[in-house]
Amino acid sequence: MKIADVFFSIQGEGRLSGVPSAFVRSTGCPLRCVWCDSEYTSWHPRGENWTIEQILSRLSDFPTRHVVVTGGEPMIASGIEELCAGLRARDYHITIETAAVVFKEVACDLVSMSPKLSNSTPHRREGGRWAERHDRQRLRFEAIQAFVDRCDYQLKFVVERPEDLEEVRSAIERLRGVDPTRVLLMPQGIRREDLDERGAWLVEVCKQHGFRYCPRLHIELYGNRRGV
Numbered sequence: 390m391k392i393a394d395v396f397f398s399i400q401g402e403g404r405l406s407g408v409p410s411a412f413v414r415s416t417g418c419p420l421r422c423v424w425c426d427s428e429y430t431s432w433h434p435r436g437e438n439w440t441i442e443q444i445l446s447r448l449s450d451f452p453t454r455h456v457v458v459t460g461g462e463p464m465i466a467s468g469i470e471e472l473c474a475g476l477r478a479r480d481y482h483i484t485i486e487t488a489a490v491v492f493k494e495v496a497c498d499l500v501s502m503s504p505k506l507s508n509s510t511p512h513r514r515e516g517g518r519w520a521e522r523h524d525r526q527r528l529r530f531e532a533i534q535a536f537v538d539r540c541d542y543q544l545k546f547v548v549e550r551p552e553d554l555e556e557v558r559s560a561i562e563r564l565r566g567v568d569p570t571r572v573l574l575m576p577q578g579i580r581r582e583d584l585d586e587r588g589a590w591l592v593e594v595c596k597q598h599g600f601r602y603c604p605r606l607h608i609e610l611y612g613n614r615r616g617v
């Protein structure tokens with residue numbers, strides 16, 4: 390697999406926030422979010438080829454049974470099925486973090502989906518050359534629905550401005566059987582001040598609609614640094 394990082398840290402987002410976890414970060418993504426916080430896996434993908442055995446061996450060095458497979462977009466990574474099967478055989482708890490633009494049957498305990506709203510579209514980057522492709526691909530309702538129907542899931546939306554909430558509502562309406570308590574709203578930002586400002590009004594929205602507020606614990610603890 391083409392891998393950017395394998396490291397040990399704390400899960401910073403979602404239902405398992407705070408759980409010491411090992412992370413396998415694949416490189417390569419079909420999207421180009423304007424605010425992507427791991428550009429070394431998307432805009433400028435970097436990584437090394439690892440065998441599944443090498444990944445599993447590195448993971449065995451870490452004192453945790455929780456593994457988070459993330460990216461980039463891990464669902465397009467060659468070898469994702471084999472990696473997850475290997476993790477399952479070793480009895481790890483497997484979380485997959487995905488933008489849910491592609492569905493694949495893989496061994497998994499929690500699918501953490503993050504479908505992208507229009508605030509992610511890179512109109513102003515690189516002359517906007519990625520914007521149209523990004524917009525075409527960023528919401529794949531068939532893939533999201535397949536994960537909702539088959540997996541334990543959480544559905545995380547990155548919110549930047551109050552207008553985004555209409556898009557969140559409309560996305561949920563297009564899906565069947567979404568439990569609002571599994572919907573997470575996370576403020577967009579990689580700086581404490583942006584997270585604080587957006588978080589202040591977003592938490593009120595969550596209280597009003599029964600959604601879950603999603604802080605970014607790893608940003609609070611470590612800042613936006615690679616491999617922590």
Ligand code: SF4
Nearest residue numbers: 418420422425431461
């Ligand atoms: S989907 Fe994730 S990895 Fe891909 S560009 Fe967006 S934020 Fe970056």
